[in-house]
Amino acid sequence: MSLRRLIHASAFAAATLCASLPAAAETVRFGFLELDRNPAYDDKRTFFRTLSQPLGSPVVGAEVALRESRFVGQALKVDFALERAKGADTAALIAEASRLQAGGVRYFLVDAPAAVVAELAKATRGSEMVLFNVSAADDALRQAQCQPHLFHTLPNHAMQTDAMAQYLVSRKWRSVLLLEGPLADDKLISAAFENSAKRLGIKIVDKRQFVLSNDPRQREQGNVALLTAGKDYDAIFVADSDGEFARTVPYRAVLPRPVVGAEGLVAEAWHWAWERHGAPQLTSRMVKQGDRHPSSRDWAAWVAVKAVVESVVRTNNAPFAQQVAYLAGEEITIDGFKGNKLGFRPWDRQLRQPLLIATHNAVVERAPIQGFLHQTNNMDTLGFDQRDSQCKP
């Protein structure tokens, strides 16, 4: 029998099997790509439970989503499986991605810094796969660096700062002192906040550079009292991607003003204290799985798997191209346990979602905040709307 006839025959057999009842179980496999060592998840860092920082590896979220999918998988005769693959650097992760892809894996969760995600996505462009960025919030990944097969489930900086700006405006806290750190990522966050402030009419009364230092020669930049003196403002926004400095700002300012951004009050994809929309049950499953509270990256990894499962279920495990079309389409309804039906923005593959405005142990608001309206979908008041998009995949 020629190869073509063999393929034809087996396709026919498969079709017959599908039509009759018990089809052989197929497996939809996920790859979880991560660095050998990611300093973000060091015990010494997570110990401080910095509000804007992860509390551990987001693989926990993916594992919970996989468990949730068992039942619907059984009914569809589809198994879902997760394979972790580690690498020392970008090149190693690219190699792991192609190895898994050759072995049949089509969906990848990428847990790595933005530079790695950008390179990985560039290198795998054109390959039959979908990448989910679950831990890099950088705006550039959604703009100039966007790729057709790169989806984002974690909200980007612009979404976070828009959500926070909406909250500040809703409280009529319209003048803000901006503290900016020395790291490149700090500058990205402060630039995003400056954009949001301009868009929503918040006045930045001053922008000051902080450093993490006890050096008396640098005290103007290291001492929170000195950094916050000399002007009046309604709130202090700390642009601190690392979070260690931000931790020391609340209660140390000259004026009794709330601290937002990296500490005090943050805009996040998930918070364990969220009580509505079935959230406590999800949080409880995450706690059982990971033995710690979940945070945004856990949710992002969880929802990436959920989105694929939804697409596999609704397309009845159709060929990959159809699954991806459904995944990226307007019809999909992804349940993120945040009250809204979620889906990916067609212009940059960013997951539309509400953000939770949260303190250490309470969610005080859910953005988009009531009154911030959009002509088609209010969630598009957060981050890059179609007209803001520079993504040309």
Add this chain to the structure above:
Amino acid sequence: MNDKRPAATVKRIVGVLSAVMLFSLPMSGAVAKDTGYIFVSSENDNAVTVLDGKSHAVVKTIATGERPRDMKLNAARDKLYVIASNSERVDIIDIAKLAVERSVDVGEDPEMFDISKDGSRFYVSNEEDAKVSVIDIAGNKVLAEIEVGEEPEGVMISPDGKKLYVTSEVANMVHVIDTATNEVKANIVVGNRPRRFAATPDGSEVWVTNELGGSVTILDGVKDEIKGTVSFAPKGFRADDVTPVGITMTRDGKTAYVTLGRANHFAVVDVASRTVKDYVLVGQRAWGATLNRDESLLFVVNGLSDDVSIVDTRTNKVIKSVPVGRVPHTAVIDD
């Protein structure tokens, strides 16, 4: 604040309350049929509020276990069963005494339940454990546990008692379980975040609300497959804000009432033609929907405005909104 009140004041209040209760309660003894009372469970008050059927004044607040949610009357209508989710039990309220008589343990995080046709068993969804527990009410023991998809919610016994329908909010499925064997005989993928059920009197149609899908899926009660869908589009609301949860049907199976959650409306649906006849504005996050016995009134429970809307079903007009406890869940009418 309350726990710091001096003991003497508390005693005085208790004294006054019991005096009031003595006068307002029926004195005749154990039998209290058709009291006219409206019972409303309040998730955040750990209590069931009892309202007078005519004046709608609060008759009593009955302390229950933690987080009371779904409620049902027994067949004799002398007991009210209340799920206390965080206490993992069903409290049995004696309607004549308006007090919890005893409790039945029903497993972790129960939310909704139904009762077997012979009145002997509870079927309870255990949200955290992804299972349905079958409970012997008299013996207070677990007869069986049935594994289902994550976060089971709505539970309904078919009119003939042979099937148990359960929704899984996370798997987006309805499980059809044979009540004779406690085995899952069909899994039907429905809309997103399926919540609760209603059935036509002959059981030929089973309606299930899809909270995130913004629709009702109609299942064929015989073939266990999807038969149709009803979508909702109240004026002035985006699809995103239409979140159907509660549902009830008239006894003749002609009209269904579906509460639309965030859209703050309920829909009146003609069952035969599957068309929406009316949308009626009620309170915030309308969930629970209950008809009184002659079906002249519909009670809609508004979880985020802490009140109950009472609707005249002939005119589909809200005749009154009655404040109840914090985060009300379900209303039961004993008229």
